Amino acid sequence: MRVGLLTGGGDCPGLNAVIRAVVRKGERHYGDELVGFLDGWKGVLERRTMPLDVERCRGLLPRGGTILGTTRTNPYKLDGGSQKVLDNLRAEGIDGLIAIGGDDTLGVAEKLAREGLVVVGVPKTIDNDLSATEVTFGFDTAVQIASDAIDRLHTTAESHDRVMVVEVMGRHAGWIATQAGIAGGAAEILIPEEPFDIDAVCARLKGRHDRGRYASLVVVAEGAAPVEGTMETQSGELDAFGHVRLGGIANRVAREIEERTGFETRVTILGHIQRGGTPTAFDRILATRFGVAAIDAVHDGAAGQMVALQAGQIVRVPLGDAVGKSKTVDPDLYHGVAEVFFG
Ligand code: F6P
Numbered sequence: 553m554r555v556g557l558l559t560g561g562g563d564c565p566g567l568n569a570v571i572r573a574v575v576r577k578g579e580r581h582y583g584d585e586l587v588g589f590l591d592g593w594k595g596v597l598e599r600r601t602m603p604l605d606v607e608r609c610r611g612l613l614p615r616g617g618t619i620l621g622t623t624r625t626n627p628y629k630l631d632g633g634s635q636k637v638l639d640n641l642r643a644e645g646i647d648g649l650i651a652i653g654g655d656d657t658l659g660v661a662e663k664l665a666r667e668g669l670v671v672v673g674v675p676k677t678i679d680n681d682l683s684a685t686e687v688t689f690g691f692d693t694a695v696q697i698a699s700d701a702i703d704r705l706h707t708t709a710e711s712h713d714r715v716m717v718v719e720v721m722g723r724h725a726g727w728i729a730t731q732a733g734i735a736g737g738a739a740e741i742l743i744p745e746e747p748f749d750i751d752a753v754c755a756r757l758k759g760r761h762d763r764g765r766y767a768s769l770v771v772v773a774e775g776a777a778p779v780e781g782t783m784e785t786q787s788g789e790l791d792a793f794g795h796v797r798l799g800g801i802a803n804r805v806a807r808e809i810e811e812r813t814g815f816e817t818r819v820t821i822l823g824h825i826q827r828g829g830t831p832t833a834f835d836r837i838l839a840t841r842f843g844v845a846a847i848d849a850v851h852d853g854a855a856g857q858m859v860a861l862q863a864g865q866i867v868r869v870p871l872g873d874a875v876g877k878s879k880t881v882d883p884d885l886y887h888g889v890a891e892v893f894f895g
């Protein structure tokens with residue numbers, strides 16, 4: 553078979569590990585010819601490709617980013633885009649396609665499968681907000697980076713008796729904030745799923761101070777928002793793909809904390825540090841398992857399916873079950889565990 557691969561959306565550690573696994577099993581086990589499309593769906597629209605073989609994939613396992621490049625281009629948002637994708641894949645002689653991405657990329661894959669293309673999805677996002685899989689690769693690495701940062705901030709916060717507000721990624725879901733916050737011993741965790749009450753947050757921080765210690769770590773997901781009408785926020789500008797560019801809620805929260813409590817407060821926005829560099833061992837293994845399962849799925853003709861992790865096993869689920877609805881933080885984890893340590 554001639555099998556195509558692409559990576560779309562925001563990059564994340566482990567993408568190269570998936571590519572390596574697909575190529576290894578495809579070439580050595582099935583005798584496939586593998587071809588990478590550059591920059592996500594954009595490369596399919598423009599017929600920009602890269603031949604992939606085992607030799608080309610040497611050294612890729614621990615390398616962050618994606619050798620194929622990535623964009624957020626969505627052919628369904630361009631005039632005649634989806635037809636062009638189908639025509640170009642036919643012209644390239646592609647028998648099956650593996651799309652590695654998050655909600656947007658896999659949403660395109662799902663629609664193309666309905667038009668008869670053998671396309672299989674691999675779930676990726678550091679945000680871990682994709683449905684139908686318990687976890688996406690890249691998330692564990694992001695949590696590790698964020699909790700390492702929180703550990704470092706603790707010691708400087710203690711030395712200066714300060715409040716440290718740390719902003720982590722998480723547009724629709726606060727998985728990184730919740731897990732890194734638990735791992736790092738945060739005094740407050742603000743996530744998109746739970747609009748926060750700044751009065752209550754400040755009261756709890758004051759309570760810590762009254763008990764004699766107020767070096768506090770407040771972890772804020774970039775998509776967190778206050779209860780309506782309780783605090784002013786700025787609405788973000790849009791990027792080229794119509795997504796609101798987030799970032800900055802930590803500055804607003806820090807200003808409120810300082811004004812309302814009088815505690816000296818500093819802000820750290822982790823940003824793309826969370827997406828760069830080498831994947832953790834967990835992410836390398838998950839990415840490798842997904843890659844092997846994806847090429848198997850192509851050979852089984854599993855059009856419109858996504859490989860997923862459920863109860864520790866790699867399974868196939870319809871792409872339609874994964875896209876269009878965010879997997880939000882488990883309330884038991886947030887209220888039942890994280891919240892126990894607030895204040
Ligand atoms: O891929 C998901 C994500 O990392 C979000 O957490 C974040 O809001 C967004 O991507 C940032 O996108 P960009 O890299 O385009 O600024």
